[in-house]
Amino acid sequence: DVTHSDYYYPLEAEQQLLQYVRAGDAAKAQEVLGRIFTANFETKRVSAAAARSLLYQLAATLQRLANSDALAQGGGADFVEQVVNSSSIDYARRRLSEHIARLAAAHENRAQSKTEKLVERIAAYIDNCAESEFPDLTVLSEAFGVTPQYISNVFKKYRDENVKDYIARRKLAQAKALLTGTDLPVREVAARLGYAGEIGIIRLFRKYEGTTPGDYRAQHK
Numbered sequence: 159d160v161t162h163s164d165y166y167y168p169l170e171a172e173q174q175l176l177q178y179v180r181a182g183d184a185a186k187a188q189e190v191l192g193r194i195f196t197a198n199f200e201t202k203r204v205s206a207a208a209a210r211s212l213l214y215q216l217a218a219t220l221q222r223l224a225n226s227d228a229l230a231q232g233g234g235a236d237f238v239e240q241v242v243n244s245s246s247i248d249y250a251r252r253r254l255s256e257h258i259a260r261l262a263a264a265h266e267n268r269a270q271s272k273t274e275k276l277v278e279r280i281a282a283y284i285d286n287c288a289e290s291e292f293p294d295l296t297v298l299s300e301a302f303g304v305t306p307q308y309i310s311n312v313f314k315k316y317r318d319e320n321v322k323d324y325i326a327r328r329k330l331a332q333a334k335a336l337l338t339g340t341d342l343p344v345r346e347v348a349a350r351l352g353y354a355g356e357i358g359i360i361r362l363f364r365k366y367e368g369t370t371p372g373d374y375r376a377q378h379k
Contacts (some may be wrong), residue, residue, distance in 0.1 A: 161203050161204060161205040161206075161208075162202050162203065162204050162208065163205050163207070164204070164208060164213060165198050165208040165209070165212040166197040166202075166212075167194060167198075167203045167215055167216065169213055171328055172195055172215075173191060173220055173259050174190045175190045175191065175219060175220075175258075176185055176219065176223055178190060178262070178283070179220070179223060179258060179261050179262050179265060180223070180263050181262075181265070182220025182263070182264055182265045182267075182269055183262065184258060184259050184262035184263065187258045187262055188258060188259075190259060191216075191251070191254060191255060194212075194216070194253055195247070198212055205312075207249065210242055212239065213241050213242050213244070213250050213263070214241075214242050215325060216241070216254055217237060217238040217241040217254065217257075218238055218240065218251075220254065220257050220258065220261060220279050221237060221238055224261055225259060237257065240253060241253050241254060253266075273312050273316065274316050275311055276302065276304075276312065277313055277316040277317060280298060280302060280313060281301070281317065281324065283298070283301060283302075284298075284321075284324060284325055284328055284351070285307075285328065287346060291352050292325055292328065292329055292351065293325070294325075295309060295310065295321065295322070298301050298321070303332055309321055310322075310361060317372055321323065324346075326362060326365075326366065327352050327366065329352075329359070329362060330362055330363070330366050330367070332350075332351060333347055333351055333359060333362065333363070333371065334374065334378075336350065337371055337374060337375040337378070337379070338375065338378050338379045344359065344371045344372060344375075347359060347371065348371075355370075
């Protein structure tokens with residue numbers, strides 16, 4: 159069979175591989191790896207020297223990513239050497255595939271951890287506003303530099319609760335404390351919670367308590 163001294167590993171393929179691994183999308187990264195192996199070992203057959211060069215470049219690409227992101231996923235120079243000196247092309251592909259899976263999982267976990275911390279910071283921000291004025295999604299968006307839709311999505315995912323409901327429950331807790339711990343009129347309690355009139359606080363209590371602020375105060379004070 160005719161073998162080729164040049165191998166297929168264009169810059170575009172390398173960038174795609176890195177992009178998908180960084181995004182934590184192992185499946186897409188494996189697809190890119192599969193296309194590279196198909197092009198070099200099925201569509202055409204590269205020479206042994208070209209195969210070694212290709213394997214070195216692939217392994218080095220992944221290891222540079224691991225090193226630059228300080229991901230303790232094993233490998234290092236030993237990983238690159240083991241891939242290059244693999245007993246077969248199939249074995250080399252398995253080693254590369256395993257490394258891709260580990261790196262993608264690490265990036266996915268890192269992204270989740272970062273997002274979870276953002277959600278906790280948002281919740282703490284809302285809690286700290288309890289003594290002043292509760293924020294809405296627009297205020298939260300400006301405070302954290304992300305869109306209101308993004309806040310809604312990640313808050314729901316990690317707290318299993320809509321951010322608007324979280325704010326409403328914090329308002330409710332504050333309202334209960336004011337109704338049972340002070341003699342402030344309901345309209346004043348409503349004003350402290352940021353409502354323009356009593357209708358807002360009445361709706362709040364009806365939705366979450368099935369009663370009115372006045373009846374709640376009468377029952378619990």
